[in-house]
Amino acid sequence: MKSDYLYAGKILWVDLTQGKVWTTPTAAYTGRFLGGKGIGVRIVWEKSGLPSIDPLGPDNALSFNTGPLTGTMMPGSGRCNVSSKSPLTGLLGVSSFRGSFAPELKYAGYDHLVITGQAKEPVYMAIDNEKVTIRSAADIWGLDTYETPKALRKELKDEEIKWACIGPAGEKVIRFATIIGELRDSARQTGLGAVMGSKKLKAVTVHGTGGLHVARPERFYEVCARTLEALKVSNPDKTISIQRYRQDEGRQKTTCFSCPTRCEEEYETSAIRDGVVYYKWYAEMANKIGVRDMTIWRELALCINKYGYDAGSLGDITAWVTELFEQGIIDEKDVGFPLARGNSEAYLRLAKIIARREGFGDILAEGLMRAARSIGRGSEKYTILTYAGDSEEVTQRSAQFYGHFAEVIAGIQLAFPMEDAGKAKMIAEAEDAIGRAEIIGGCKWHTEFNGLPLTSDVHAEVLSVGLGKEITANELSVYQQRVRQLERAFNCREGLRREHDTLPAQYFTDLAPDGHFGGITMDRSNFEVMKDRYYKLRGWDLTTGVPTRATLESLDLKDVADDLEKRNVN
Numbered sequence: 001m002k003s004d005y006l007y008a009g010k011i012l013w014v015d016l017t018q019g020k021v022w023t024t025p026t027a028a029y030t031g032r033f034l035g036g037k038g039i040g041v042r043i044v045w046e047k048s049g050l051p052s053i054d055p056l057g058p059d060n061a062l063s064f065n066t067g068p069l070t071g072t073m074m075p076g077s078g079r080c081n082v083s084s085k086s087p088l089t090g091l092l093g094v095s096s097f098r099g100s101f102a103p104e105l106k107y108a109g110y111d112h113l114v115i116t117g118q119a120k121e122p123v124y125m126a127i128d129n130e131k132v133t134i135r136s137a138a139d140i141w142g143l144d145t146y147e148t149p150k151a152l153r154k155e156l157k158d159e160e161i162k163w164a165c166i167g168p169a170g171e172k173v174i175r176f177a178t179i180i181g182e183l184r185d186s187a188r189q190t191g192l193g194a195v196m197g198s199k200k201l202k203a204v205t206v207h208g209t210g211g212l213h214v215a216r217p218e219r220f221y222e223v224c225a226r227t228l229e230a231l232k233v234s235n236p237d238k239t240i241s242i243q244r245y246r247q248d249e250g251r252q253k254t255t256c257f258s259c260p261t262r263c264e265e266e267y268e269t270s271a272i273r274d275g276v277v278y279y280k281w282y283a284e285m286a287n288k289i290g291v292r293d294m295t296i297w298r299e300l301a302l303c304i305n306k307y308g309y310d311a312g313s314l315g316d317i318t319a320w321v322t323e324l325f326e327q328g329i330i331d332e333k334d335v336g337f338p339l340a341r342g343n344s345e346a347y348l349r350l351a352k353i354i355a356r357r358e359g360f361g362d363i364l365a366e367g368l369m370r371a372a373r374s375i376g377r378g379s380e381k382y383t384i385l386t387y388a389g390d391s392e393e394v395t396q397r398s399a400q401f402y403g404h405f406a407e408v409i410a411g412i413q414l415a416f417p418m419e420d421a422g423k424a425k426m427i428a429e430a431e432d433a434i435g436r437a438e439i440i441g442g443c444k445w446h447t448e449f450n451g452l453p454l455t456s457d458v459h460a461e462v463l464s465v466g467l468g469k470e471i472t473a474n475e476l477s478v479y480q481q482r483v484r485q486l487e488r489a490f491n492c493r494e495g496l497r498r499e500h501d502t503l504p505a506q507y508f509t510d511l512a513p514d515g516h517f518g519g520i521t522m523d524r525s526n527f528e529v530m531k532d533r534y535y536k537l538r539g540w541d542l543t544t545g546v547p548t549r550a551t552l553e554s555l556d557l558k559d560v561a562d563d564l565e566k567r568n569v570n
């Protein structure tokens with residue numbers, strides 16, 4: 001989809017080893033990949049996709065990705081996608097964060113920012129339109145994610161900069177460290193903050209003053225305005241609900257660039273003295289370890305935000321370590337202090353020693369599966385059972401360690417017994433709706449995946465009038481399918497096969513002894529049948545799970561099929 005409209009037109013490349021900066025035309029990629037995660041995955045496939053490449057080594061590429069809609073008035077066009085090879089899984093790592101960083105990158109003139117190499121000393125990048133500098137981060141290395149932007153604004157004498165940074169957890173290369181942006185939201189899955197830390201890159205700042213060109217501005221405006229109205233009708237803030245009237249201390253909603261939905265709640269409260277925290281950390285962290293005290297929860301959430309690591313991974317690890325403690329597999333001599341559910345002080349201490357890689361924290365900083373291997377003593381058996389056995393989050397987050405398909409298939413609708421018919425199709429369609437938003441610079445929460453009205457027809461219409469070239473919903477779907485197959489090819493090239501698309505053994509035996517899902521288990525043969533159905537829908541080999549040549553060639557990915565064949569990936 002080559003077009004001069006909607007795109008900034010350039011990809012900004014940075015080699016931190018050489019200290020080199022250069023640009024190439026985005027159009028080199030837009031023939032087969034529209035943008036956003038699509039081009040981001042393709043870049044990582046080309047630069048980091050070989051099993052020999054260490055995710056924490058200089059050859060791994062870290063790509064910040066915008067899409068054709070990013071920075072326009074289309075609602076939800078503010079998210080920044082990030083892709084790299086994950087130091088947590090060794091597979092493709094993709095995540096995104098909210099805010100205005102991505103639009104600003106486009107206004108500065110760049111559709112993607114790709115970072116390779118490793119600086120000798122800590123640095124940060126300052127992008128001011130065409131002027132791109134790599135600067136010493138000696139004075140900000142060690143600062144948390146609240147202090148860092150203040151220091152950057154002061155040093156650059158620019159209050160308008162948008163930024164993305166890592167905290168001390170990223171600096172210490174904690175394998176589930178995050179990249180945080182100005183809304184305190186983070187690209188939190190798959191350890192992308194550790195990739196940034198391994199490159200000794202503390203932050204990226206952007207200031208852009210350019211604009212974007214739209215092919216048919218009046219029609220574009222009309223589609224965007226119509227979409228905005230449709231989203232407002234769907235906005236929970238417009239409905240009468242208990243949430244709307246609930247008044248917690250300092251509670252407010254935040255939103256990304258150009259979005260009416262304001263989907264996140266944050267708290268600013270004197271009880272935690274400083275900064276804001278997100279409510280969602282409660283489900284992902286405090287709920288799993290029985291922290292019911294809201295003040296302590298906020299302390300924990302603030303710690304997660306300031307150090308910059310993933311609340312879900314931290315919650316899984318903390319719950320797992322607590323269980324090991326209860327089972328007598330580890331004790332105070334291992335951890336350095338006792339752990340007990342609800343002991344908030346102990347959990348705060350644990351969170352801090354992980355972020356600093358101190359003592360036992362150094363083992364846990366390697367992530368759940370590596371820590372289980374390191375501890376041994378049968379600890380792997382407990383990597384799924386947690387306190388909150390009735391939490392959806394537990395199953396979804398824990399399954400991330402088992403690969404992309406497992407993460408999806410562990411979605412609550414598929415992993416737990418209910419009517420099987422149609423589940424595989426439902427999962428594929430949900431993935432496609434999310435993926436479509438991610439390749440065009442939209443927000444997945446606005447799509448039919450979340451019951452909101454940004455369908456493929458709406459996306460096709462707005463892209464057509466914006467790009468000045470007709471693109472149908474079917475064509476848009478082909479772009480999405482191409483990226484989905486490339487993701488799978490990447491992971492298969494790294495060794496992922498059908499046998500890895502599974503769940504921890506406890507799903508099939510004793511997932512939850514009590515609680516909402518108490519006594520429920522999955523039937524293994526039924527699970528395999530559902531995998532077959534999903535593989536057929538995706539065009540993957542039923543025996544190996546690798547995309548077939550026919551599937552890849554039908555999506556203009558012959559080069560990918562050739563690469564897999566050359567490496568005996570079949």
Ligand code: SF4
Nearest residue numbers: 076256259261263443
């Ligand atoms: S729905 Fe939420 S995440 Fe999506 S663009 Fe709006 S505020 Fe951002």
